[in-house]
Amino acid sequence: MKHINFDNKKVLIRVDFNVPLDDQLHVTDSTRIEKAIPTLKYILEQGGTLIVCTHLGRPKPSTDNAKYSTMHLKDTFSALLRKEVKFVNDCVGDVVSSAVAALKKGDVLLLENTRFYKEETEGEPEFSKQLASLADIYINDAFGTAHRAHASTTTVANYFDKYHKGFGFLMDAEVSNGLKVLHDAESPFTAIVGGAKVSDKIQLLENLIAKADNILIGGGMAYTFIKSTGGEIGKSLCENEFLELAKEILAKAGDKGCKIYLPEDSVSASVFGADAETKVVPSNTISPEWMGLDIGPLAVDAFSKVIMASKTIIWNGPMGVFEFEKFSNGTFAIAHAVAAATKNGAFSLIGGGDSVSAINKAGLEDSVSFVSTGGGAMLEMLEGKILPGVAAIQE
Numbered sequence: 001m002k003h004i005n006f007d008n009k010k011v012l013i014r015v016d017f018n019v020p021l022d023d024q025l026h027v028t029d030s031t032r033i034e035k036a037i038p039t040l041k042y043i044l045e046q047g048g049t050l051i052v053c054t055h056l057g058r059p060k061p062s063t064d065n066a067k068y069s070t071m072h073l074k075d076t077f078s079a080l081l082r083k084e085v086k087f088v089n090d091c092v093g094d095v096v097s098s099a100v101a102a103l104k105k106g107d108v109l110l111l112e113n114t115r116f117y118k119e120e121t122e123g124e125p126e127f128s129k130q131l132a133s134l135a136d137i138y139i140n141d142a143f144g145t146a147h148r149a150h151a152s153t154t155t156v157a158n159y160f161d162k163y164h165k166g167f168g169f170l171m172d173a174e175v176s177n178g179l180k181v182l183h184d185a186e187s188p189f190t191a192i193v194g195g196a197k198v199s200d201k202i203q204l205l206e207n208l209i210a211k212a213d214n215i216l217i218g219g220g221m222a223y224t225f226i227k228s229t230g231g232e233i234g235k236s237l238c239e240n241e242f243l244e245l246a247k248e249i250l251a252k253a254g255d256k257g258c259k260i261y262l263p264e265d266s267v268s269a270s271v272f273g274a275d276a277e278t279k280v281v282p283s284n285t286i287s288p289e290w291m292g293l294d295i296g297p298l299a300v301d302a303f304s305k306v307i308m309a310s311k312t313i314i315w316n317g318p319m320g321v322f323e324f325e326k327f328s329n330g331t332f333a334i335a336h337a338v339a340a341a342t343k344n345g346a347f348s349l350i351g352g353g354d355s356v357s358a359i360n361k362a363g364l365e366d367s368v369s370f371v372s373t374g375g376g377a378m379l380e381m382l383e384g385k386i387l388p389g390v391a392a393i394q395e
């Protein structure tokens, strides 16, 4: 974006203003709008005129229009930008072309929800072309939707040459930090992978095995691995159909010189619940009626040692059912270890929904190097996939 001349130019910017609204349709958390402000201010300071587009929620085309109108965002957006924001109740068509034609240098126009058109999620070219026709320059600052080949996030970029499109600051930070860990990681590189299911993390593990020196596996997904090596896991989460694959991943990691650590002990529970009776046991001898809901103290120690000796760390997925206090210790202890390693000079990236809420809950979001805002998008990036929204700008 820094190489583009915005002076006297109309700029179509795709942001992620998909914020929560209450019953009265007031914004209850404006974080996503706040995060886009630096990019928007920069373009205005450079003499640009802004045409801002976003999706909001998952409206069913034409039936949910009142509820999901971006008009509900206008006042919050205007207050945060400290500037008048104009609104037009469509995102393509004559009414929008007229509103755009009436803009003066430095004006800000917010378009209606792009998902009011099914063509948006279809990435439909004609709709994308209409969006593109509104502006001289296209900027994408919506990393959270960069893994979707939608019209306003991807296809629209095809109608701008490489000198007239770019990433906003948010998107740029996400992409460069993601690429840094994937292609430029200082060794030892440790990936911490947790969460509920192995099936959700297979591609992530396959990609990381080839890159990381260590992978620490926690959370519910660890038990499929433990069972695959002959462990007794009681009623812990297990995906039996993935036992073979778990074995293969362990073998493949060995071949590639990537060390996989499974939790030596677990906090096991009598039932799945906040008030369950608990006992700490070796992870491979969990009683038949019990289930592992957190990594135990030996695992915390072993994992923390590896983390403290690392120079690059990525973390995706909690170590246990951290929503329940009794089973949150492992996740928070790992959060503290990542923060301590960062203080020692490691680069740490927290990517993916629940590890982001865990680091926030631990109050450590400022003690790690980068917290990704794009759950699914960052997961796909770490899986080694090319994100369509990123590729469309780089082409």
Ligand code: AMP
Pocket: 194, 195, 196, 197, 200, 218, 219, 220, 221, 237, 292, 293, 294, 316, 317, 318, 319, 320, 321, 322, 323, 353, 354
């Ligand atoms: P994911 O979205 O795959 O990262 O999974 C996050 C969810 O996994 C959280 O809601 C956790 O409560 C859950 N989880 C983590 N560890 C376990 C476990 N040992 N047993 C059951 N669920 C777990």
